[in-house]
Amino acid sequence: MSFKFTEENITRIAQARKKYPTALAAVMDTIYIAQEQNGYISNEVMEEIAIVLGIDKVNVLSVVTFYTMYNTKPMGRYHIQVCTNVSCMLRGAYEIWDGVKEKLELDHMQVSQDSKFSLEEVECMGACGYAPMIAVNEDYFENLNKEKVFEILDSLK
Amino acid sequence: MERIVLPQIPNLNQLEIYLDNGGFESAKKAFARTSDEIIDEVKKSGLRGRGGAAFSAGLKWSFMPKTTDKPKYLCLNGDESEPGSFKDRQIFEDNPFQLIEGAIITCYAIGANVAFLYIRGEYHKWIKLMQKAVDEAYARGFLGEKMKETFGIDFSCDLFIHKGAGAYICGEESSLMNSIEGLRGYPRVKPPFPAQRGLWGCPTTINNVETITNVPAIIKNGWEWYSKIGAPKHPGTILFGISGHVNKPGVYEYPTGILLTELIYDVAGGVPGNKRIKCVIPGGSSMPPLRGDQLEGIRMDAESLKEAGSAIGTGGVIVMDEDTILLKVLIRIAHFYHHESCGQCTPCREGTGWMKKILHRIDEGHGTSKDLDLLVSVANNIEGNTVCAFGEAAAWPVKFMIMSFRDEFEKYVKKDVSIPVPNKVHSMRGTAVPLADLLK
Numbered sequence: 214m215s216f217k218f219t220e221e222n223i224t225r226i227a228q229a230r231k232k233y234p235t236a237l238a239a240v241m242d243t244i245y246i247a248q249e250q251n252g253y254i255s256n257e258v259m260e261e262i263a264i265v266l267g268i269d270k271v272n273v274l275s276v277v278t279f280y281t282m283y284n285t286k287p288m289g290r291y292h293i294q295v296c297t298n299v300s301c302m303l304r305g306a307y308e309i310w311d312g313v314k315e316k317l318e319l320d321h322m323q324v325s326q327d328s329k330f331s332l333e334e335v336e337c338m339g340a341c342g343y344a345p346m347i348a349v350n351e352d353y354f355e356n357l358n359k360e361k362v363f364e365i366l367d368s369l370k
Numbered sequence: 371m372e373r374i375v376l377p378q379i380p381n382l383n384q385l386e387i388y389l390d391n392g393g394f395e396s397a398k399k400a401f402a403r404t405s406d407e408i409i410d411e412v413k414k415s416g417l418r419g420r421g422g423a424a425f426s427a428g429l430k431w432s433f434m435p436k437t438t439d440k441p442k443y444l445c446l447n448g449d450e451s452e453p454g455s456f457k458d459r460q461i462f463e464d465n466p467f468q469l470i471e472g473a474i475i476t477c478y479a480i481g482a483n484v485a486f487l488y489i490r491g492e493y494h495k496w497i498k499l500m501q502k503a504v505d506e507a508y509a510r511g512f513l514g515e516k517m518k519e520t521f522g523i524d525f526s527c528d529l530f531i532h533k534g535a536g537a538y539i540c541g542e543e544s545s546l547m548n549s550i551e552g553l554r555g556y557p558r559v560k561p562p563f564p565a566q567r568g569l570w571g572c573p574t575t576i577n578n579v580e581t582i583t584n585v586p587a588i589i590k591n592g593w594e595w596y597s598k599i600g601a602p603k604h605p606g607t608i609l610f611g612i613s614g615h616v617n618k619p620g621v622y623e624y625p626t627g628i629l630l631t632e633l634i635y636d637v638a639g640g641v642p643g644n645k646r647i648k649c650v651i652p653g654g655s656s657m658p659p660l661r662g663d664q665l666e667g668i669r670m671d672a673e674s675l676k677e678a679g680s681a682i683g684t685g686g687v688i689v690m691d692e693d694t695i696l697l698k699v700l701i702r703i704a705h706f707y708h709h710e711s712c713g714q715c716t717p718c719r720e721g722t723g724w725m726k727k728i729l730h731r732i733d734e735g736h737g738t739s740k741d742l743d744l745l746v747s748v749a750n751n752i753e754g755n756t757v758c759a760f761g762e763a764a765a766w767p768v769k770f771m772i773m774s775f776r777d778e779f780e781k782y783v784k785k786d787v788s789i790p791v792p793n794k795v796h797s798m799r800g801t802a803v804p805l806a807d808l809l810k
Contacts, residue, residue, distance in 0.1 A: 282492070
């Protein structure tokens with residue numbers, strides 16, 4: 214299965230490229246665009262990114278494997294991120310984490326059978342004053358407790 | 371009390387409202403003067419970096435070479451990944467144009483034509499908000515080529531947003547530059563400092579987003595006004611992010627030098643259930659913690675906190691009440707630094723892992739008093755032996771938590787324990803005991 218960027222995404226990559234004096238610098242933006250299109254970064258995707266930007270594939274690989282927000286395997290449609298760092302922990306994040314693990318029957322970085330959910334225990338998300346929090350894909354949900362988290366999970370179709 | 375970074379003006383994040391409240395007037399004022407005068411003004415104002423090191427902003431700018439054939443760059447650090455720190459997102463949300471105005475004044479002062487605003491990847495929402503503000507500023511001629519027309523000067527600068535992808539270390543300035551260049555976020559060896567060799571080998575200045583947002587106010591009201599706010603040696607206001615066991619957590623802007631107790635009890639509404647405070651981390655998780663019974667009289671500015679044995683950091687105050695199990699907190703902090711270590715320097719890569727393992731051993735009930743000394747020893751061997759300040763950030767919480775709360779940690783450990791060994795033969799390798807004797 215080969216991967217090709219859509220026309221629209223090629224334009225977006227060209228726009229991102231314009232921000233920087235080198236093509237390599239646009240790699241992070243391009244990986245995001247690829248992840249949006251493909252869901253995760255596979256070997257083929259990395260090859261395509263390297264071709265589109267005219268850089269070496271190893272540069273793409275080195276960046277993909279360094280940063281935690283690039284997925285190298287398919288994640289669920291709803292990627293549930295639970296913060297358990299200090300400020301959240303003090304306000305009951307582990308209760309939420311244990312509850313969510315039990316409810317979804319998933320552990321850290323696991324994906325459910327139907328690919329609906331994936332779960333991740335994340336480091337500080339910068340919502341310490343509104344702790345505890347979870348993020349579903351790109352959206353933050355703050356000032357939670359276990360019941361509210363379950364409500365959010367139940368509302369996801 | 372006047373607020374500088376987050377004024378209490380509703381809808382200030384809309385360009386029209388910002389303009390009605392004197393928006394971009396400071397930029398006009400700045401462009402009428404020379405860049406040296408602006409650097410001098412900021413230097414005299416005493417503005418210090420809000421990213422953790424509290425270094426003089428004006429002094430940092432003055433390190434930029436005056437004559438160079440290379441392009442110069444400005445980086446705005448909005449990576450904020452320090453646990454306990456969540457102030458920059460408030461700027462992106464409530465006052466994005468003051469940040470943009472600060473950026474163009476800074477660009478003018480240091481002679482840069484391109485600024486990169488680095489925002490952590492998890493802040494999808496705030497990146498979109500900020501991008502919208504930047505687009506509007508472009509459309510109205512406050513950024514880009516059109517600036518020449520708007521302000522009637524021979525200077526223009528661009529502002530680009532660079533989205534991070536989930537790496538705490540990218541908040542370190544040289545790591546941030548590598549990340550913008552499209553590399554792994556490995557910190558660089560200093561010197562050369564960014565002002566000599568920064569982005570793509572060109573002179574670069576890196577400032578925290580909050581620092582830059584202060585600049586328009588300094589230009590508008592003058593350095594004398596700014597230097598009189600708060601503590602004399604660390605003037606201005608700080609966005610304090612108060613979290614943990616308080617009734618009203620959140621971001622509050624107050625002048626430096628405010629009493630820590632005032633911040634916790636009056637501003638943040640005290641501790642739930644009127645419990646006593648066991649521990650306070652005053653500046654984000656990497657700063658040395660303070661004992662709850664020694665909070666009286668501590669003021670929140672760089673000098674006072676240094677005297678109290680801690681540091682201002684990013685102003686992220688984490689409060690823990692008397693029922694907190696500090697061992698669990700320390701395990702979580704150690705886990706964080708182990709996870710976020712970039713792996714470049716051995717002391718940090720290995721040391722953070724060992725600190726985590728030793729803490730887990732204590733948690734499982736197999737710890738001895740010697741383990742506490744061992745933890746401090748490991749921390750001491752990380753500190754100062756790494757390329758970047760991450761080593762200190764990882765070592766300090768462990769070292770100072772154990773040193774300040776030794777009495778508490780002694781409760782978690784025993785005098786000595788016999789650790790169960792699964793394979794007796796293996797454990798006695800190298801001794802003279804014959805295998806047959808063991809099997810008797």
